[in-house]
Amino acid sequence: MLSQIIAVTGVNIRSIPARFGSSTVAVIGIAGVVLVFVAVLSIAEGVAATMKASGDPGLVLILRAGSDTEMTSGLAGDAVRVIQDAPGIARDSAGAPMTSPELFVVVDHPLKRSGTAANVPLRGVSPEAFKVHERLKIVEGRNLEFGKNEIIAGRAATRQFVNLNVGTKLTWGENTWTLVGVFEEGGSVSESELWCDVKVLQPAYRRGNSYQSVYARLSSPDSFQQLKDSLTSNPQLTVSAMRAPDYYGSQTETLQGIIRTIGGIIAVLMGIGAVFGAVITMYTAVASRTREIATLRALGFGSVPVVVSVIVEAVLLGIVGGVIGGAIAWFAFDGFETATMNFQSFSQIAFKFAVTPQLLTTALMISLVMGIAGGLLPAIRAARLPVVTALREL
């Protein structure tokens, strides 16, 4: 039995080049499905990866209660001082709390890819920000001088928007700013932003002495509950506290929802379509070999080896298609950087397409399933062919 299987399968596989045309069509079909599947989901993975890089687990974000993003939050200067004295916040060597009150606005600036205006996040920070956001480092130019109209830009922002180079002067409304440096923060969302001195930004946006968020570094990983309880039970405050990873996870729910829903629909429809494609391809392959198969059967080969050989061939084509599709997706899309509108923060967020190993594994599994599904029906048909009729067929 086994020797029969091996023999028939061997014949099948060796004869693939003879049926090069139809085999190529099957491989292209499956490669196309895998490519699309990987490409669409790598967008969602990329957004998720950026958000993950942003969520420093040692950081807590404090917003006004009821606000779901920094954009819609608001905290008065007095409230910020109360927050800074809360227990559970780490203190630096001088004993000052490691907190960073920040103001988050958006300004219009042209995108490189379209030349039209888009919302760039502009974040006002105080000197403490650079202690709280530990991973941030200046990679070009220098850091801000506080009290001046100076700006530093995130690495991703400089790639997505026009004219964000060190030394450039930027005018928004009555304020002119000088871009003095470029920063990186381990691939986080802040790299899509511009940062400036909050004390300069407040009057420019008529914000008085108010802020939108406070970032605080926890004194220990376990002190979050203590900090949260003390803030939410304080009658002077109406705020909510979230760990940074949770906050950033929630920030792109909408965007990821759109991508994953659409991606899911597309992948399912395409998958079924491709199985149909694989079925007809294998069917054509079997049909064109009807006489060959009948001859084998007449020689005494069982029906099981015939079934197995057809399925093995289909699976093989499936895997080849899967590998080709995955490889193209990898080379074409992995690391490709673009930006889109994040509806929740009302501003542009830059991210890189991420073709992850899990994604590729899933894609290969899909191509395998498509191969099996595509080969099964034609295989059964081949095995059930009545020998005499089949021999007479053209």
Add this chain to the structure above:
Amino acid sequence: MKFLPIVWRNLLRRKFRTFFTIGAIFFAFLLFGVLMAIKSAFAMGVDMAGQGRLMVIDKVSIINPLPASYEQQIRQIEGVTDITHANWFGGYYQDVRNQFATFATDPESWLRVYPKEFEVPEDQKKAWIADRTGAIVGADTAKKYGWKVGQRVPIQGTIYQRPDRGPWEFTIDGIYDSKIKGADKTNLLFNYQFLRETIPAQSGFRDRYNWYVFTVADPDRAPEIAAKIDAMFANSPSETKTNTEKAFVSEWSKQVGDIGKIMMWIVAMAMFTILLVAGNTMAQAIRERTNELAVLKTLGFTEGRILSLVLLESIAIAIVGGGLGLALSYAFITIGGDPTHGLLPAFFFPTPQIIVGVLLVLGLGIASGFFPAWQASRLRIVDALRRN
């Protein structure tokens, strides 16, 4: 037409293959329909935005509201026929995931500026204008949450907070609808005066609007009027950016950017692949029968007749598969609506794309049948009969 039975028998001779070919084409066109709806959703109604309407926002960013005094100044410019304003409210119903576009406006002028986009029955319109805490809501949103006219609904504000921090209570005075295909029927609009009461005067945000919308008598003069307005407010603390509504909407859709384009590209490729496979099979089915066609020729069938018989067969397969696919995607999009539940309000099947779909179906049928049939018809009967 008397040869239709031949076509029919040919289609049935390999039922299995015919079925799966039709199936593959069906899914390709189902995909096509969904793809077109996604495309129109990502364009966010660029095609629907009014040419005769212009928008004014703060030059630095739409988040900086403009003074209320601008309304009178803009209205007095020659060529401006009407003006209204809006503030982005950013509300949700019960759960933060239930978000829909909510803005505060002046009811009377809003309905004058958007008569077709926001159609409200006359009595409901009157009720809303007279009701300080009233709101109108789009038919889609009303249906989703089961809201009826006269009902009071609590909406939680994310930007604007009530002094008691509770939810805002609006009375649904009307439900708007629109005959425009793909119109956004998910919004909730309420009276700005209700919002104004809660904004402290010293905050600097009272009597300021996120944007103005105005209509002009002659759309050709729009650029000139826009330039005039921007010049009027130049060098003031609130400089303006004025452009047609269409320009703003297209700028907005460009902010969403490449993602829509990339998805389109990918799906187009997918569809092409499936069609390639299906087309190849159809061609194969005819190639197999070369000597049969030769027999027909021997019997006296003309080349033209053979060609049309073969074409009829492949077009029939394409029409059944593609037609069903287009029809189902149309039903799915029109009846099922937005699959993301409110994230893509303008989710519909654009008419020109339906025509493109139908043309594609016919093109597939002709292309996959024509070449093998043409090849067969050119063969000498003797050679064709000897084949295989």
